[in-house]
Amino acid sequence: MELTFDRLTKKFHSTIAVDRFSYTMSNGVYGLLGANGAGKTTLMRMICTILQPTSGEILYNGNNIQSMGTKYCDILGYLPQNFGYYPDFSAQDFMLYMASLKGIYGRAALERARALLEIVGLSEVSGQKIRAFSGGMKQRLGIAQAVLNNPKVLVLDEPTAGLDPKERIRFRNLISDLSQDKIVILSTHIVSDVEYIADQILMMKKGRLILSGHPAELVERASGVTWTLTVPEQEVSFYEKNACICNLRHTGSGAELRIVSSQKPAPEAVSVPTNLEDLYLFYFAEELGGVSSHSARRM
Amino acid sequence: MKTLVYYETKKIWKRKATWIIFSLMLLCIIAISFVFVSDQAYYGEDGALLEGLDAISEKRNHEHALAGPLDSQRLQKILQDYQENYVNQNYDSNTDYQQSYIKNVQPYWKILDLIRGVYTPYTDYLTDLATFPYEQAGDFYEARHNNVRAALESGSYTAAEKENILDRDSQISIPFEFDHTKGWETLLIRAFSLLFMLLALATCIMISPIFSYEYQIGTDAILLPAKQGRGATACAKIVAGWIVTSIVYLITVFVGVGVIAATFGVRGWNCDFQILSLYSFYDLQIWQVVLYGIGINYIVILSVMAFTMLLSSICKTPFTTVIISTLCTVAPMFFPASQNAVINHFVALLPAKAVMTYSVFSSYDVYSIGKLVITLPYMILLVAIILGALELQIARRKYCRHQVT
Numbered sequence A: 001m002e003l004t005f006d007r008l009t010k011k012f013h014s015t016i017a018v019d020r021f022s023y024t025m026s027n028g029v030y031g032l033l034g035a036n037g038a039g040k041t042t043l044m045r046m047i048c049t050i051l052q053p054t055s056g057e058i059l060y061n062g063n064n065i066q067s068m069g070t071k072y073c074d075i076l077g078y079l080p081q082n083f084g085y086y087p088d089f090s091a092q093d094f095m096l097y098m099a100s101l102k103g104i105y106g107r108a109a110l111e112r113a114r115a116l117l118e119i120v121g122l123s124e125v126s127g128q129k130i131r132a133f134s135g136g137m138k139q140r141l142g143i144a145q146a147v148l149n150n151p152k153v154l155v156l157d158e159p160t161a162g163l164d165p166k167e168r169i170r171f172r173n174l175i176s177d178l179s180q181d182k183i184v185i186l187s188t189h190i191v192s193d194v195e196y197i198a199d200q201i202l203m204m205k206k207g208r209l210i211l212s213g214h215p216a217e218l219v220e221r222a223s224g225v226t227w228t229l230t231v232p233e234q235e236v237s238f239y240e241k242n243a244c245i246c247n248l249r250h251t252g253s254g255a256e257l258r259i260v261s262s263q264k265p266a267p268e269a270v271s272v273p274t275n276l277e278d279l280y281l282f283y284f285a286e287e288l289g290g291v292s293s294h295s296a297r298r299m
Numbered sequence B: 001m002k003t004l005v006y007y008e009t010k011k012i013w014k015r016k017a018t019w020i021i022f023s024l025m026l027l028c029i030i031a032i033s034f035v036f037v038s039d040q041a042y043y044g045e046d047g048a049l050l051e052g053l054d055a056i057s058e059k060r061n062h063e064h065a066l067a068g069p070l071d072s073q074r075l076q077k078i079l080q081d082y083q084e085n086y087v088n089q090n091y092d093s094n095t096d097y098q099q100s101y102i103k104n105v106q107p108y109w110k111i112l113d114l115i116r117g118v119y120t121p122y123t124d125y126l127t128d129l130a131t132f133p134y135e136q137a138g139d140f141y142e143a144r145h146n147n148v149r150a151a152l153e154s155g156s157y158t159a160a161e162k163e164n165i166l167d168r169d170s171q172i173s174i175p176f177e178f179d180h181t182k183g184w185e186t187l188l189i190r191a192f193s194l195l196f197m198l199l200a201l202a203t204c205i206m207i208s209p210i211f212s213y214e215y216q217i218g219t220d221a222i223l224l225p226a227k228q229g230r231g232a233t234a235c236a237k238i239v240a241g242w243i244v245t246s247i248v249y250l251i252t253v254f255v256g257v258g259v260i261a262a263t264f265g266v267r268g269w270n271c272d273f274q275i276l277s278l279y280s281f282y283d284l285q286i287w288q289v290v291l292y293g294i295g296i297n298y299i300v301i302l303s304v305m306a307f308t309m310l311l312s313s314i315c316k317t318p319f320t321t322v323i324i325s326t327l328c329t330v331a332p333m334f335f336p337a338s339q340n341a342v343i344n345h346f347v348a349l350l351p352a353k354a355v356m357t358y359s360v361f362s363s364y365d366v367y368s369i370g371k372l373v374i375t376l377p378y379m380i381l382l383v384a385i386i387l388g389a390l391e392l393q394i395a396r397r398k399y400c401r402h403q404v405t
């Protein structure tokens, strides 16, 4: 099973949302990381055939997904960003409706819907109107409907949005359970969501794929860009202006800074192992409103 | 498919707007029936003015006493009696004058109005009929047919069209059958236009969200990638829209006709339609016109549904859909008659005009396609069916190819 992206591009008037995205996926969990506006949602919509690419194509086992028609729909599960639902439907109604949309009827639909509501922890409220659900509950319902047809390609757009920390952990486990023999693609701008469950991290910036690899491998490759440095309190503002600080801790003797930078930020800085979050900051520092991590250095 | 239709129907029924417009419509119909009833006025034998149900029943009794075929001699006699017993009398007092009116004119008014329509058609009142020499009024049906001919001569009709209309007109059944027809008159002339404009409006409101609501709340993103989410869902939506529209149509028409029948009675159902519309060239009885009207208007309302679905598949929100579809559907009602025959022919086919059954079956609009002459009711059916089918087809495609952005 293979999902191949071939120079996939989507333009909206003058903005290029996805820019010549090329990649090949096989079984596993793919974490799509990128700041807001990086093009994650646009990419996922194209994977789900609800948005036509401007150029390029997506192939499933060598076939263009657009021309596969309902055969492709059959193996697809999708949780859209800002999951839309029918407020007057109960969770069970909604699941049964989605089941019939996916071609599952009768007893099979009922059993599958019940089982999934159980798995996502909504079986007790399955009779309640979705209108009354919290953000996290809706999100879990969204995940449940996405896997109704036991999809081979599962696309989850910011699935952890609106979940509290406990729900996040639970969700991670859920994904791990569901991900067997599947291509799971999930997008997020929160590193910790995918750090431990993704087999591959894809980092997107301004529509382009800028980095991909196993989390450990990426971290390995980027060793030597993270530094700690203890400075007197009065120097903190200087570093805030000129370096990309990913953590700041006040100690008795001053402030301990964690800085990502391709160059040693100060002679007394100590190199420490890089983690995925540092790496993310390393690439997205500018978009996060900070200073480019590539240049920060005190002479 | 059945399951999908069930859910789509449920979506429409569960919407508050559906229920609000449906109940408002029924309320409106019942309220307006009260107006129709309370509008009625008729003088009792003692000279007192009766109103409402009393007026209706008094008038019904008087007119029913005159029921039967209106042959030419009888019409001539009625005109003669009118002139001798009422017009050419000397009255001592106002009371005498009124008494004479109540006895000699009031029950005959409807028939006298038919005579007026043939012999002094250029006036709205009986004034000129009062002095029209009744000796010349022995050929009611010939005179009527000649008037038709004259009207056709002065209008812009092709030879084939003229021939077609004259041919139909010479085939209407004469003499006309007379009876009390106030209920049917109220239904066809006053109630129908309101009933069907309300139905068109309700259809616009109920059907508007059918596609665009999905776009608005973002459920398009989960529908479209699903196996049955495109073609099958589009069809299910169309079927569900049809079911809901039909149910609402049936109930509304049933209530509307029922209320009028219950208050005015059903007497006169088998009279000739010409009693209500003297110059109509259709050989139909009143009940037939009512049934045809209900049938044709059903198709027209379905075409309004199709049009609304098309808009709904294009617009991003139900709100824009409902505004545009309502404007397009209701606005033509206020179009004045144009000098241009082509424009008039076109406007007559728009839903707002097409549901006015009384006008449709009274109209002299005919359409020539090649050698074929098509009368307005058939043309309305033809256009509604063809356009409706086309609109549904486009709506389906638009939805299936909808892009989520």
Ligand SMILES: Nc1ncnc2c1ncn2[C@@H]1O[C@H](COP(=O)(O)OP(=O)(O)O)[C@@H](O)[C@H]1O
Residues within 6 Å of the ligand: A012, A015, A016, A017, A034, A035, A036, A037, A038, A039, A040, A041, A042, A043, B405
């Ligand atoms: N419908 C649209 N019209 C115009 N620009 C759009 C549209 N949708 C997305 N974009 C632009 O495409 C870029 C990528 O957006 P998106 O895919 O939503 O990013 P992400 O999901 O990573 O936050 C953004 O710059 C956004 O402004």
Ligand SMILES: [Mg+2]
Residues within 6 Å of the ligand: A037, A040, A041, A042, A081
């Ligand atoms: Mg997004």
